[in-house]
Amino acid sequence: MLFRKLTNHSKVLFYVTRFINFKPNTFVAMSSEVDKAQSAYKSKSTIFDKIISKEIPADIIFENEKCMAFNDVNPQAPVHFLVIPKKQIPMLDDASEGDQSILGELLLTAKTLAKQRCPDGYRLVINNGKQGCQSVYHLHIHIIGGRQLNWPPG
Template sequence: MGLDGEVQKAQRAAEASEEPGQRPPTIFSKIIDRTIRADILYEDDKCLAFRDVAPQAPVHFLVIPKHPIPRLSRVAAGDAELLGHLLVVASQTAKVEGLVDGYRVVINDGKRGSQSVYHLHLHVLGGRQMGWPPG
C-alpha cells in the first residue's frame, strides 16, 4: 500500500476511534484473544510480539501490550513500566531475529502520525539499511 493509502487508512481509523460509545475490538485485541491467527515470536503476561502481515522490511514485527492503550499520546505515568517492558521485548526479539547491525523502532500516533490501529504498537524494522529522514 502506498503512502496515500496508508494516510487514508489512518484517517478512517482515527474517525472510528473518535466515535462515541464502545470501541469495536481492534485487530490486535483479536490476535491477543486468538480469534485472528498471527506468527507469534514472543509472548508473556504483559505483551505479544508477532510478524507484520504486510512487512516493510526483510524483518518487520510488532510488539503490543496486552492491556490496550489506544495511543502513545494517551499513556499515563502508571504505564511507564509497561512501556519500558515493550522496548526490552523489542530489543530481545530483534536479537533473536538476527538484527545485530541495527534496526528501527517506530510508533505511529494519531491521524497525522498515520496510526491505523488504535492499540499502541511498536514496529521493529530491520534487515536492510534504513533511510533518513523516515517519512
C-alpha cells in the first residue's frame, strides 16, 4: 500500500515537473541534445560547412588545409572544442580507406591542441548516429577537459 502511494506520488511529481518544465540543467542539456540527435539527418550542407566557408562566425582556434578547430558554442567543461575535417564526411561510419590521412590529421590536431589547453588530461568524443547522439552530420571530434571528468561517461 505504501509502495503504491509512493509510486503514484512519484508519477504525479513527474507530470507536475514536466508540466511546469522544471528539469535539472544537466537533464535539460542532455535531453535537448538527444532531441537534436533524434531529429537530425544527413544533409548536403551543415552548420560546420558554413563555419568552414566563413558564412557564419566561430571562435576558430586552429585551421589548416585539412581541418579546423573551434570552441564549442555550448561548452560542457572549462575546455570544450571541436576538430572537424574540411571534407564533408557525414559520420565516422561514412569514412573510407581514402580518408585515412584526414582521420589521422584530425586525431593529431586534437592531441596537439588538447595537450596545450588541457595539460592534466582530456577526453575525445566522436558521436556517431542517432543513438550515439550525433546532432550535426559532419564528422567532428569533441575535446573536453579542464576539470576532473567522470567515468562512465554515458
